[in-house]
Amino acid sequence: MKAPLMMVAVQIALAGANVLSKLAASDGMNLMLAVAYxxxxxxxxxxPIAFFLERKKKPKITWTVLVQAFFCGLFGASMFQNLYLASLSLTSATYVSAMANLVPxxxxxxxxxFGLEKARLRTVAGKAKAAGTLMGIGGAMLLTFYKGVEVNLWSTHVNLLHHAAATQQRPEGSSNRLLGSLLAVASCFCCALWFIVQAKMSEGFPYHYTSTMLMCFMGSIQAVAYALCRERDWSQWKLGWNIGLLTVLYSGIVASGLCNVLVAWCVRMRGPVFVSVFNPLMLVTVALAGSFLLDEKLHLGSILGSGLIVLGLYGVLWGQRKEMEGVVDQSMLPSSSRSGESLPGDSDSERMNRH
Structure with a gap:
């Protein structure tokens, strides 16, 4: 159960980065620069973490590893985050969060x-994984698009965005919404491609701290180059003792650093589909955080959608466990019995019964 707990922790940590990004944006910070920082x-x-923890293993960094790290940094860091934030500025946080649930x-x-997974829709485990994935996406869509009646479970009377409520505006034009939708879909494909490339990289380079460092290094070069091309006002690059500094520190150390290590480990152990299925959990966490910190009200749709997401995750986890049990059971059988060959000491009747 380590991998599921790790992915739950990752989604909670990413939800925290989401809330901090909203606060930083309301404070006037350019989120494109936040990605670079x-x-x-x-x-x-x-x-330093990769050096001290993996120096004795002496990971050999080849050109193949560097190319894979480049694409991990491109799809999983710089391009994904910039596309997500660009679509967020053109539409709304709710809309982009809903589109992000296309990732699984x-x-x-x-x-x-790419041959990393098999559908196995004829098996019970395969049907459970497919149904769980669809249920999780459906729950996320229900949580996002259906409000229903307001449910007053608690009220903290805390709203950290109250100072930006009067000034925060979002463009609502149809052309902006279409472009924002295309950018959101592109960010989903980037995230999915990152999981695929990360799975390939983990097979030949199972050093998660070093691979995460290389990914962040490549992504930082790409993000800084992109930000320099888009933002020439050096006053915008200055960080003060405010929510912007807290956002980049938290996002850098926790979201882009430690979370990517856990994602790389889980991708290697359980596969890219398993990792992507946990994405909708962030919607649940953001909804709860918004209720506690941003004075956002919970609605019936949020509760029903959260329930579907939990059921969908259970279905996928159950299907993966059944598949893993099947693999273990097959591996415990003698190779001759799996291939239909006779075992030493078998009688003629036993050979005939096995065939």
């Missing part, structure tokens, strides 16, 4: 296409 900080933090379905299709 957070990836740079993540590189500086993960470098896209990852499942890509994993089957």
């Amino acid at each position: 957070s990836l740079t900080i993540a590189t500086g933090v993960m470098g 379905a896209v990852t499942f299709v890509l994993a089957i296409s």
